[in-house]
Amino acid sequence: MNDNHTSDSDMPKVDNPTKKMDDLQYRRSIYADPTSQDDDIIAAQNADPAKKQLAHELCLFDEKLKQAMNVPVPEDLYNKLLLRQTLASHQQEKRKSRVHLALAASVAIIAGLVVNYLQFSNSYTNLGDYALAHVYHEENEFYNDDNNRVSLTSLNKKMTTFNASFSGSLGELISADYCRFDGMKSLHLVFKGLTDTVAIFVVPKEEHLAFTKKFSDNKLQGESLGFKQANIIIVADKNESLALWQRNINEKISWSNK
């Protein structure tokens, strides 16, 4: 009972064979391992039949021990173990599916955001491109021979949004409406021109569209006027003198310092 490691040294060194084993040494070795086939054990057994008998007895005793130790294993243990593992990996899978679901949800949300972003934001990088696109988009909405006229008063009312007003008429104004100019609230004016309508945009200063002084394509031409508070963009066909319109605007517009 009082086994501690200091007393372990009183053990004969089984794997360090001595020439002849005394009885005590033999007894200790064979008790520790009745089936030992060490040379000195075998030699001792051959020299002394009583020692052989002791080994034999201990082997029988071991058999009895083994029988006693061989406690019955619960019959359902095997199935329980498999079930337990199946459940455990199922839990794991469920966690994984939840992760997958969360991933899918994230992807959906991001996709939604991207669509939103693309729809409502700048697919154009400069004012000119956007202005041209805008005019083409509304090409069939306004006709040069439209009889509709907007008064200077109602135009100036709308211009208050930009803290600006016109001192006199720029020409025959067919339409004046707020519109979305690449996501920015702007004023879209349509004037009667020489051969076709002239579009004038009053656009808040924004950084995401590069300012383009002059732009054109094979049909339309445009110019931008940069004021402190806003940009004014003129788009018309090539028969129109943009310089004239520009001068006209410069003369008649006034900005209030609000």
Next chain:
Amino acid sequence: MKKFGNKKTPPQVLNTEPSKNSSSMATKQVRYEALVKALHGDLYRYAYWLTHEKQVAEDLVQETFLRAWRALDSLKDEKAAKSWLITILRRENARRFERKRFDMSEYEEASIMDTKSTTTEQVIENQWLRDKIAQLPPEYSEPLVLQVLGGYSGEDIANMLNLNKNTVMTRLFRARNQLKDALEKEPEKMRFLHE
């Protein structure tokens, strides 16, 4: 949800799944089942002699195999499986003691009846021996169980228990010596054991 869980299939159908991931899962499953089948008995008996309680032994084996499942990839040599599992089981048992220290000197395990034994005499003899083995100090009974039941050499046991071989041999000697002593104190049992 289903389209994301590409591996969620019962083990029987797994083999028909062509994806690489699934087939490695199937291999793992097969390995695990083989391991459980071959070694759960040995593990249970070992756990029983470690804990002296059937239910605790069963729980311990379950915990052990669950951990084994999770760590199965780290088992490279199938021949080492048993001692690997025993190591896990011993660790689990130690953890159990950290969780809850309970009195291990008093226990009654008279309920175990070996149904495989044919005669009543053998049943009584086994029961008597079991009580005696259970009364050995655990540091003696553990190497004895590993040697007699597990068939491990002194060296193997020394490695498994993290002891030097001479210590193991001394404990084995003392274990048998104490059992023999107990036997000699009750001469009427000698009849069973020496026939």
